[in-house]
Amino acid sequence: xxFQQIFTIAGKxxxxxxxxxxxxxxxxxxxxxxxxxxxxxxxxQGTVGFRSIEFTIASLVSLVIYLIPLIALLLGFDAIVGERxxxxxxxxxxxxxxxxxxxxGKYLGLAAALTLSTLAGFGLVAVxxxxxxxxxxxxxxxxxxxxxxxxGLAFLSMAVLLSVLTHERTRASGLAIAAWFFFVLVFDLLxxxxxxxxxxxxxxxxxxxxxxxNPADVFRILNVFSLDDVRTLYGxxxxxxxxxxxxxxxxxxxxxxxVVPLGLASWxxxx
Amino acid sequence: xxxNPPPIDLSEPPAIEVRGAHKHYGALHAVDGxxxxxxxxxxxxxxxHNGAGKSTLFKMILGLTPATSGEIRVGxxxxxxxxxxxxxxxxxxxxxxxxxxxxLNGLETLRFFARLKGAPLxxxxxLLERVGLAHAGNRAVREYSKGMRQRxxxxxxxxxxxxxLLLDEPTNGxxxxxxxxxxxxxxxxxxxxxxxxxxxxxxxxxxxxxDRLAILASxxxxxxxxxxxxxxxxxxxxxxxxxxxxxxRPAALGLLSAVPGVxxxxxxxxxxxxxxxxxxxxxxxxxxxxxxxxxxxxxQEPSLEDVYFDLxxx
Numbered sequence: 001x002x003f004q005q006i007f008t009i010a011g012k013x014x015x016x017x018x019x020x021x022x023x024x025x026x027x028x029x030x031x032x033x034x035x036x037x038x039x040x041x042x043x044x045q046g047t048v049g050f051r052s053i054e055f056t057i058a059s060l061v062s063l064v065i066y067l068i069p070l071i072a073l074l075l076g077f078d079a080i081v082g083e084r085x086x087x088x089x090x091x092x093x094x095x096x097x098x099x100x101x102x103x104x105g106k107y108l109g110l111a112a113a114l115t116l117s118t119l120a121g122f123g124l125v126a127v128x129x130x131x132x133x134x135x136x137x138x139x140x141x142x143x144x145x146x147x148x149x150x151x152g153l154a155f156l157s158m159a160v161l162l163s164v165l166t167h168e169r170t171r172a173s174g175l176a177i178a179a180w181f182f183f184v185l186v187f188d189l190l191x192x193x194x195x196x197x198x199x200x201x202x203x204x205x206x207x208x209x210x211x212x213x214n215p216a217d218v219f220r221i222l223n224v225f226s227l228d229d230v231r232t233l234y235g236x237x238x239x240x241x242x243x244x245x246x247x248x249x250x251x252x253x254x255x256x257x258x259v260v261p262l263g264l265a266s267w268x269x270x271x
Numbered sequence: 272x273x274x275n276p277p278p279i280d281l282s283e284p285p286a287i288e289v290r291g292a293h294k295h296y297g298a299l300h301a302v303d304g305x306x307x308x309x310x311x312x313x314x315x316x317x318x319x320h321n322g323a324g325k326s327t328l329f330k331m332i333l334g335l336t337p338a339t340s341g342e343i344r345v346g347x348x349x350x351x352x353x354x355x356x357x358x359x360x361x362x363x364x365x366x367x368x369x370x371x372x373x374x375l376n377g378l379e380t381l382r383f384f385a386r387l388k389g390a391p392l393x394x395x396x397x398l399l400e401r402v403g404l405a406h407a408g409n410r411a412v413r414e415y416s417k418g419m420r421q422r423x424x425x426x427x428x429x430x431x432x433x434x435x436l437l438l439d440e441p442t443n444g445x446x447x448x449x450x451x452x453x454x455x456x457x458x459x460x461x462x463x464x465x466x467x468x469x470x471x472x473x474x475x476x477x478x479x480x481x482d483r484l485a486i487l488a489s490x491x492x493x494x495x496x497x498x499x500x501x502x503x504x505x506x507x508x509x510x511x512x513x514x515x516x517x518x519x520r521p522a523a524l525g526l527l528s529a530v531p532g533v534x535x536x537x538x539x540x541x542x543x544x545x546x547x548x549x550x551x552x553x554x555x556x557x558x559x560x561x562x563x564x565x566x567x568x569x570x571q572e573p574s575l576e577d578v579y580f581d582l583x584x585x
Contacts, residue, residue, distance in 0.1 A: 002356075008386045016374060086370035091427075094333045094364040095387045096356035271335045 005097045009105025010112065013079075017113035023120070026071060030121025033063055038129060053137035056129075057144050060122075061223045064148050065216050068118070069155040070180050075114055076159025077176040079106040080269070081166050090271060099269045107160050107262060114152045119145060143247070147222045147254070154215035154257035155183075161261040164269045187214045208244065215257040222250045284347035286311045286435055286466035287332060292341035294327050294490075301327040302338075303490035309468065309483075311434075314461055316477045316484030317470045318579060324490040325470050326367065329437050332468070333364055345435055360389055363433035365424045367440045367470075373413040377404050377423055380412060381430065390431035398426040403452065417444035425453065429460075436460065436467045442476060454480050478575035486582055494582045498575055505581040507573040508545045511554060514567035515541035522564075526557045541566075 017023050037059045080103070083089040092102055122145050126133065133141065159176055166172040195207055211217040221244055244250065287309040294302040302324045309315045317325050330336040331343055334350030343350065348358045371380050381395040399408045402422040412420065421444045428436055442450045457467055457480070471477050477484065478498050486494040486501075494501055515523055523542055527535045532547045533554055546554050551570070558565060573581075 005387060008383070012383055019374065087366050087368050088370065088372075090330065090333075090335055090366045091364060091369055091384075092387070093335050094359065094362065094366075095384070096359045096389060097387055271330070 001098070001101060005101040006105040006108065009102055010109035013106055013109025014112045017110070023113050023117045026117035027121035030118065031124045033067070034060055034122060034125040035128065037063055038125070053133055053141065057140055057223065060144065061220060064151065065219060066184055068148055068152045069184055069216060072114060072152045072155035073159045073176040073180050075110055076156045077163050077172040078169060079110060079160050080163040081169050081172045084167060085169050093271050100266050103160065103262070103266050103269060107156065111153055111156055114156060115149050118149050118152055122148065144223055147219055150251070150254040151215060151219040154254055157258045157261040161265040164265040183214050183216050188217065212253050215254060218250055218253050218257065221245070222247060283311065284344070285309055286313070286346060287468065288344045289332070290342045292331060292343060293339045294331060294336060295339045300490050302331065305492055307485065307492065309466060311466055312461055312464045313482050314457060314467045314469065314480065316481035317468060317487060318474060318477065318484060319487035323487040325487055326439060328487070329439055332437060333362065334359070360431055361434040363428035363430070363436040365428040365438045365441050368443070369424050371412050371420060371423060374411065376409050376411050378408040380423060381426060384427045385430050388431045394430060398429055401429070401456065402426040418446055418449055421445055422449065434465060436465060438467065438469045440470055440472065442471060442473065450476065474575040474579055486579060488583060501578050501582065502573055503548060505573070505578045506548065507577055507581050508547050509551055509573070510571040511544040511546055512540070512569040512571065513542040513544060513565060515565060519561065519564040523558065523561055526560060527554065530554055530557050
């Protein structure tokens with residue numbers, strides 16, 4: 001494996017996203033939404049204004065869980081199928097580069113763009129709210145930012161897999177939207193439905209492990225279990241057994257969600 | 272006139288060697304048993320209908336598509352396996368209908384590919400100059416015309432001074448002047464020992480410019496040789512145009528009737544004579560008694576297009 005080739009591809013992807021202001025736009029979206037949520041998050045309870053950092057993080061988690069998977073899927077679905085459709089994939093693969101190097105370069109370049117916009121967007125919020133933050137709160141917020149990055153990387157990996165498996169951009173984009181619907185909207189409903197339909201007779205604990213099959217749920221577990229105050233706010237994740245409440249374990253599962261789709265993509269990648 | 276093909280030097284390995292190559296996609300035999308040796312410094316044309324297997328053969332030579340069976344060597348080395356990087360640094364490729372990156376400018380495009388190919392970045396401005404894009408190097412490819420994009424693609428193929436060039440429809444979208452310049456560049460490269468394989472749907476364009484060519488049909492080699500050799504293989508008659516006064520035409524037709532297989536028809540200027548390849552000199556000798564009555568004479572070889580359709584008929 002030649003890192004030079006990976007960096008060349010990654011550098012182009014990253015610079016493309018800087019040049020067309022994608023990174024800036026996404027960072028601004030994160031900042032604006034976060035500030036709005038931090039300020040108006042308590043409106044339902046009849047108050048506006050900045051409240052405890054834990055509630056702010058809890059509100060941000062529900063924002064991020066919709067937004068980041070969508071952004072990551074839209075960022076990544078084009079990676080390979082776009083080159084294929086314009087005819088440049090054959091050209092790239094005729095150069096002294098392996099398919100794995102091309103795939104990793106694409107992924108790392110897009111991952112750098114997504115990571116930068118996530119850190120910049122939420123980092124700016126932290127700077128603006130720094131007076132509300134205690135030391136512990138900063139630690140929690142840091143954890144939230146890190147898990148947001150991991151969530152984005154997991155869905156980006158999924159998007160690159162879809163991009164490898166399809167031969168038309170329209171199909172890849174359709175599948176990306178479908179993946180978003182499934183993991184963000186449908187998956188939890190299915191689990192909840194199964195739980196209700198079986199009347200909870202099939203061990204709720206085993207069912208909880210099924211949450212690991214969805215990176216969005218892993219993200220939720222990661223954040224919710226670090227916040228005692230808000231654990232009760234969530235329905236489904238509250239049944240999670242304590243064994244799953246270990247951040248390093250959830251981090252490992254998230255890493256799996258990054259590595260496995262990429263591995264599948266590398267395996268199925270044909271010119 | 273067609274140039275003579277360079278003698279194939281068997282003492283050195285051919286630039287490209289394809290032996291018993293097959294590529295099957297399920298029941299479809301895209302490439303169905305091709306044997307081909309292309310010598311160093313040869314300009315080699317590959318023609319055939321869409322779907323004849325040209326692009327698949329290209330991809331196999333590039334090592335993009337593994338052969339179902341058979342062996343392919345470029346410069347004596349296999350394009351796949353451990354030494355693929357070294358082999359590919361000596362290859363230049365221009366795919367058919369490639370769309371380069373709209374958001375980069377010409378120079379950035381070349382630099383990107385130069386980095387991947389391990390070619391010196393200093394080559395990029397010189398190559399832009401060579402394909403006539405020096406003035407457009409700082410303009411976004413988005414603003415390029417079809418011909419300019421094609422020329423940029425060609426410049427990309429020349430990065431790293433490749434020893435073998437594979438060009439799929441390289442003149443697509445070029446104006447007549449650009450096509451001339453393009454072939455002049457190929458001639459220069461050939462003089463430097465570069466081997467060039469080229470496809471085109473414009474057969475008239477290839478017929479004067481390739482040393483040898485192969486006709487591909489349904490994944491098989493239907494014919495292989497110089498344009499002249501293919502003409503002979505096709506047994507296509509020559510056409511001879513005679514310029515004669517109307518009063519001299521009956522005499523000329525009488526003289527021609529003595530040569531077997533020759534037919535003449537009247538045209539406004541004189542006669543149009545269909546003549547088997549072997550009878551050309553016999554026709555000329557038979558016409559000698561006309562003397563000064565024969566005002567002009569033109570011998571027309573069948574075009575590559577005629578030969579192509581004749582050979583494809585089988």
